[in-house]
Amino acid sequence: NAGVTQTPKFQVLKTGQSMTLQCAQDMNHNSMYWYRQDPGMGLRLIYYSASEGTTDKGEVPNGYNVSRLNKREFSLRLESAAPSQTSVYFCASSRDRGTEKLFFGSGTQLSVL
Amino acid sequence: QKEVEQDPGPLSVPEGAIVSLNCTYSNSAFQYFMWYRQYSRKGPELLMYTYSSGNKEDGRFTAQVDKSSKYISLFIRDSQPSDSATYLCAMFSGTSYGKLTFGQGTILTVHP
Numbered sequence: 001n002a003g004v005t006q007t008p009k010f011q012v013l014k015t016g017q018s019m020t021l022q023c024a025q026d027m028n029h030n031s032m033y034w035y036r037q038d039p040g041m042g043l044r045l046i047y048y049s050a051s052e053g054t055t056d057k058g059e060v061p062n063g064y065n066v067s068r069l070n071k072r073e074f075s076l077r078l079e080s081a082a083p084s085q086t087s088v089y090f091c092a093s094s095r096d097r098g099t100e101k102l103f104f105g106s107g108t109q110l111s112v113l
Numbered sequence: 114q115k116e117v118e119q120d121p122g123p124l125s126v127p128e129g130a131i132v133s134l135n136c137t138y139s140n141s142a143f144q145y146f147m148w149y150r151q152y153s154r155k156g157p158e159l160l161m162y163t164y165s166s167g168n169k170e171d172g173r174f175t176a177q178v179d180k181s182s183k184y185i186s187l188f189i190r191d192s193q194p195s196d197s198a199t200y201l202c203a204m205f206s207g208t209s210y211g212k213l214t215f216g217q218g219t220i221l222t223v224h225p
Contacts, residue, residue: 004156040121042201042215043157058212090156100145100205100213104156 002026006091006105013081013112021076021108023091031094032074033058033102034066036087043090049074081112116140119202119216128225132189136202136216139183143204143214146178148187151199151218160200161187192223 004025013019025032033048035058045058049068063085065077074093078085088109092102119136126132134148145164149157161176163169169176175188185204189196202216 040217042117042119042217043203044215045213092156100147100203101159101162102149102157102213104158106156107154 004091004093004103004105006089006108008108009106010109011111013078013110015082015112017081018077018079019081020078021089021091021110022073023075023105024073025091025093025103026072027093027095027103028071029093029095029103030071031096032068033092033094034064034074034076035090035092036060037090037107038087046076046089081110083112086110086112114139115217117202117204117214117216119219121217121219123220123222125222125224126192128192128194128223130192130223132187132192132196132221132223134187134189134200134202134219134221136185136204137183138185138204138214140204140206140214141180141183142206142208144207145205146176146185147203147213148174148176149201149203149215151201153198157201194223194225197222 007022034046035043047066049055052071067075088107091105117138148161150160151157166178166180173190177186199218201218205213
């Protein structure tokens, strides 16, 4: 059982380049999330999707866009990468709205030069 | 001031010790409290989940919530080297959907 799968695991970008982080879950969960983790800052919510077809901004949405492609997949796009977006990105999912029992992927380490 | 404060450590203890990890928070609306464990280069995994005040025990782990003091703790008994990880507290109100607030994480090392 794969759980939450993120690709790629590592990525290096130049300032101004774009890329999409992919996330898929096979647990039939309704809700999906994108977080970033920075030293001393903990995990901060970028965007979330309560259910297929809906997305909402989290704490730090600027510079990012998301797409809930279907119930399984939730992608995060950086249109014009900046050094401040250097971070580790985690996708997560949860079965039910409001319980926040999150299952996380193993992360994408992104460096923007 | 951050909504959730957690001592980042690092904390180093000998095998078999009792470990106490703590978080304080300022938002009195928080009702659900969690502890996540994160191994190096892995995603966090849910360890303990509690609602409102009180204690919850699961094997060697005990989660404690004191809402009057806005203080939560995770106790690890008979700590093992496999417990070496970063421990993150997290909490939310139950009405602000998607707004899980995390502490900064405490790095724990249990040495043999």
